[in-house]
Amino acid sequence: MYKLIALDMDGTLLRGDGSISERTKSAIKEARKQGVKVVLASGRPLEGLERYLEELELTTPEDYALSYNGAVIKNVGTRETICSQLISGKDVQDVYAISQQIGVNTHAFSTELGLISPKVSHYTAHERDINGISLTLIDYNELSADHPIVKVMMVDEPEILSPGVEQIPAEYYERFTVVRSAPFFLEILNKNSNKGNGVSMLADYLGIKPEEVICVGDAGNDVHMLEYAGLSVAMGNAFDEIKAIADYVTHTNEDDGVAHVIEKFILS
Incomplete structure (x- = not known):
């Protein structure tokens, strides 16, 4: 049963x-x-x-x-x-650095600030709107290294995100749980x-x-x-x-x- x-x-x-x-x-x-x-x-x-x-x-x-x-x-x-089970501000900063290199947008969820991002991209606005939550624009470098983060996401058009995903260093897959939840969402979470x-x-x-x-x-x-x-x-x-x-x-x-x-x- x-x-x-x-x-x-x-x-x-x-x-x-x-x-x-x-x-x-x-x-x-x-x-x-x-x-x-x-x-x-x-x-x-x-x-x-x-x-x-x-x-x-x-x-x-x-x-x-x-x-x-x-x-x-x-x-x-x-x-x-x-x-x-969380990740940290330092983790977000590291993921963001990679995202800048491969040319994709990001946003993250902070336990203290909610949805955060350096800019309002199309899929960040989509995340905000489907969940009915507010968005705080912030430079990730302003976060403390131990700032509690639930997850960080790479978000972009599939034709941009897919080739970008292929450029993510292998060590990130050892360090985090990395899952593709939609063609336009790649989610990066605590390893557990x-x-x-x-x-x-x-x-x-x-x-x-x-x-x-x-x-x-x-x-x-x-x-x-x-x-x-x-x-x-x-x-x-x-x-x-x-x-x-x-x-x-x-x-x-x-x-x-x-x-x-x-x-x-x-x-x-």
Whole structure:
């Protein structure tokens, strides 16, 4: 019996217009009635999840969410932080230096200042707007070396970002968790931060075994949690490499893929 289902947001739970279908909402509600934990696992900050948590009624002290690709795990009802794994101002400065060399834009998330960037690029404005958060313009060199940072991102048009990614020094992949969450987003986090570790730590906290966990995703930042899950599910619209590692491929995000998973593996 499955006791926890972790759902990626963009490209998975959400349709292209950012909405959640009524069928999916009904399936989630029925799963919760059976005692299954439904956990949103996203690269977004918690602020960017709140409207969906409220829409799905996942707002009690029994509900949890993974934000920033698992770097921060919180109890939604009490706001207690279950786990927080950060990087530093020095890390951001180093990543920014590389980004300048390869010609891509960046932004970062500070625990104290929120979304920060030296400039308002197209995808930084996109990050700000989809999450409904403010943006603070700042020279990264003004940050103290130990300034607490959740993650730093390289953000740009895919045709600019992709060749840029190929120029990132190999040691950065040893030093950080580096994941491609969208064609225009490359996320750089604490080496121990990823959705797989996040789901694992939450499951341990709740006394749930890996084989009792379903994880559903579509992109590169979902790989770790699919590798962890007892049942790994790729969306019909997922990247080919995600489908290749999944136990099951469901329908697309436009065709109630999440609802199909819940109905097939939990409600039946």
